[in-house]
Amino acid sequence: MRSRVLATIGALSLAVTTAMIGGSAAAAATPPTAKALAAPDIPLANVKAHLSQLQTIATSNGGNRAHGRPGFRASLDYVKGKLDAAGYTTTIQSFTSSGATGYNLIADWPGGDADQVLMTGAHLDSVTAGPGINDNGSGSAANLEVALAVARENFHPAKHLRFGWWGAEELGLVGSNYYTSNLGATERAKIKGYLNFDMVGSPNPGYFAYDGDGSSGSGGPAGSAEIENTLRAYFTSINVQVRDTAFDGRSDYGGFIRYGIPAGGMFTGAEEIKTSAQAQLWGGTAGQAFDRCYHSSCDTSSNINDTALDRNADSIAYAVWNLAGAAQPPGETVYSDDLETDKGWTANPAGTDTATTGKFERGAAQPTTYSGTGLQLAPAGGSNDLVTGASAGSDAGANDIDGGVTSVQSAPIALPAGTLNLSFSWYLGHLNNASSADYLRVRVVGTTTSTVLDQTGAASNRAASWQTASVNVSSFAGQTVRIVVDAADASGGSLVEAGVDNLKITKS
Known part of the structure; x- marks a missing residue:
């Protein structure tokens, strides 16, 4: 996640009464089973295995996975290899920023209505100061495992599923802005929702949902409330309270909401200090940052709260399964x-x-x-x-x-x-x-x-x-x-x- 100090965007180049009806006592038959969209549990161990790989990549490449550095491209190649093997159609999109070539990875799951796209994204780059395992290996790894679960479950959604891993977010949302600005109006209009997950395993976590309905004063484009409510519904089901966080342009949803695309996501906190009220609500330590290693060299595999990561990975799957809808049976x-x-x-x-x-x-x-x-x-x-x-x-x-x-x-x-x-x-x-x-x-x-x-x-x-x-x-x-x-x-x-x-x- 980029700093609250707005970074200058680098120059880009194209490259649902059993009353009787009518008074008739209708005998009750055995009810058929309602096949609702049941999202799978996302294995925490699998998500952490991806984080371990990202840590290894950073360690082997100067301690980071930053834009323009070999650790970023190695991270992208790791994610792409997993997706290719699972049956996704992947595309690497290149751009130039701050004098270096950057990359976005786009992965499309076959099927679904191509004019009704549900997209899920996370930035894959770190800052140069550290390996970026919470920021944002956590969102990248959770999204990757949800994408792999789509393949394992042989999910056939009504909407077309697309996943994105963005480059150069830490330089000012460069990769995601490049993607949306170069889609063209027709292709942008096909994206009916964008889910963004940036820092979902903070060690002293909170549970924040982007304020889609504007109830805290800063809402997203029309349709964003549905995304927020879907994510909140998951956390309600596990008795975790969620609070709003504003659409303040701090992460990769920025390039989507700029074009009126509904967006939403979860966030567990960065450098802000957890209050006593928040500690009473979620546990953890008041008076300390949600992520003490934000943008630092200590943002390693040790800088992750497993419970937060597990809950958020499952919330991503819940949102994808429910928002994408079930494909209608043939006939x-x-x-x-x-x-x-x-x-x-x-x-x-x-x-x-x-x-x-x-x-x-x-x-x-x-x-x-x-x-x-x-x-x-x-x-x-x-x-x-x-x-x-x-x-x-x-x-x-x-x-x-x-x-x-x-x-x-x-x-x-x-x-x-x-x-x-x-x-x-x-x-x-x-x-x-x-x-x-x-x-x-x-x-x-x-x-x-x-x-x-x-x-x-x-x-x-x-x-x-x-x-x-x-x-x-x-x-x-x-x-x-x-x-x-x-x-x-x-x-x-x-x-x-x-x-x-x-x-x-x-x-x-």
């Missing part, structure tokens, strides 16, 4: 509803709903946030979704679910014979006044009923994050069915929001 589309037009959804179809506010409707959802926790999101695609009170209202609690259950039901759907798959996007957001009595459910109702999604609440802040479920519904082949979506604030006074979008049934 004939027999039903599709992106909620952009009215296809016959009926609210409170059984006449048993009890919710007084936050009732399900098809509408243009307005995002809401409470104390940094995103609760209601913009639609996953287009202008409308099924949402619990579309209007944001005067505050986050104005139009959330209150008073009990709200439901909405599709028009009848005639299903053919064959192997059938239902997919949809969903989210559930709530504050820590929620409980397991609160929920979001999606059911398929025919001669039997199957609950294909049952997401319960908990007594913790859960940032809303669009996720994808894919479920085999072949047991309904040949029937006419309805899809029913229920959500509830059933624990009394909870702040709960939910949404569903992009429903599709395919036959294979």
